[in-house]
Amino acid sequence: MVKEAAAPSNSSIFSAARAQSSLSSMGNIVVKCPKCKEILYGRDWEKNQKVCSRCSHHFRITARERIQLLVDSNSFEETEASMIPGDPLHFVARPTSMANQPDYVSKLVEERQKTGQNEAVVSGLATIDGQPLALAVMDFHFMGGSMGSVVGEKITRAIELAIERQIPVLVVSTSGGARMQEGIFSLMQMAKTSAALARLGEAGLPYFSLLTDPTTGGVSASFAFLGDVILAEPGALVCFTGPRVIEGFMHIKLPEGTINSNFALEHGMIDAVIHRHELRSTLSRLLTMYTPKVNK
Numbered sequence: 001m002v003k004e005a006a007a008p009s010n011s012s013i014f015s016a017a018r019a020q021s022s023l024s025s026m027g028n029i030v031v032k033c034p035k036c037k038e039i040l041y042g043r044d045w046e047k048n049q050k051v052c053s054r055c056s057h058h059f060r061i062t063a064r065e066r067i068q069l070l071v072d073s074n075s076f077e078e079t080e081a082s083m084i085p086g087d088p089l090h091f092v093a094r095p096t097s098m099a100n101q102p103d104y105v106s107k108l109v110e111e112r113q114k115t116g117q118n119e120a121v122v123s124g125l126a127t128i129d130g131q132p133l134a135l136a137v138m139d140f141h142f143m144g145g146s147m148g149s150v151v152g153e154k155i156t157r158a159i160e161l162a163i164e165r166q167i168p169v170l171v172v173s174t175s176g177g178a179r180m181q182e183g184i185f186s187l188m189q190m191a192k193t194s195a196a197l198a199r200l201g202e203a204g205l206p207y208f209s210l211l212t213d214p215t216t217g218g219v220s221a222s223f224a225f226l227g228d229v230i231l232a233e234p235g236a237l238v239c240f241t242g243p244r245v246i247e248g249f250m251h252i253k254l255p256e257g258t259i260n261s262n263f264a265l266e267h268g269m270i271d272a273v274i275h276r277h278e279l280r281s282t283l284s285r286l287l288t289m290y291t292p293k294v295n296k
């Protein structure tokens with residue numbers, strides 16, 4: 001259900017990136033923190049890795065910004081950049097419920113133009129403090145980070161590449177769950193990625209999972225929670241079913257922060273909540289700790 005396509009050429013990716021960065025420098029002169037309502041100067045906010053300097057609220061960032069934060073500069077080599085999904089179900093919106101929604105193919109085109117990305121995950125090889133790893137970083141800005149066949153396939157191929165090269169894997173998750181426009185093909189990605197991770201484990205290679213806001217649905221029910229070490233950003237929504245759905249179904253009001261990363265840590269679901277400023281150094285230490293085992 002995946003195909004190779006006229007991927008955006010490097011120039012179009014970079015022009016999209018340039019367009020975004022010029023937008024951010026023009027549009028984000030000031031930013032209002034959604035949590036504490038503090039007005040932050042755009043330049044200071046970007047310098048602070050898009051974390052609120054007053055309340056430490058971690059804003060969502062794009063996959064490319066995440067990669068830039070985490071890995072050695074110029075070390076990232078992207079793989080499978082040109083993979084795009086098919087439309088196996090010939091999905092069209094039902095006129096009654098989603099009258100204004102475009103069909104799947106048009107929606108994908110729209111999302112590509114908006115984000116400069118081909119899909120909701122960017123994968124490749126990189127180093128952190130000189131230590132090699134394969135990584136796949138999801139992007140919530142592309143269709144809510146929904147997991148379709150290409151997202152599953154790119155993550156699986158990143159894991160297989162790690163097995164081939166005998167290096168660790170890092171997956172950074174952010175997702176609203178499975179992609180409804182691909183139906184069962186989307187759900188099958190849960191099994192496929194989990195099976196690939198089992199092969200990684202059999203090869204004796206470590207898998208680090210980083211959960212960012214929000215990590216929900218089929219992603220949290222598969223690869224996101226299968227890490228040998230599972231880290232999360234502070235305040236990230238981490239759950240299977242989001243609070244709005246629970247509240248709508250159960251007719252109850254959930255207490256504030258019930259299903260965020262701190263709650264998951266307190267209940268033993270994850271290993272640590274790490275501030276964005278500390279993520280790179282934490283991953284570097286983890287890679288160092290696990291590397292002697294890899295090299296045996």
Ligand SMILES: [Zn+2]
Pocket residue numbers: 033034035036037038052053054055056057
């Ligand atoms: Zn704040």
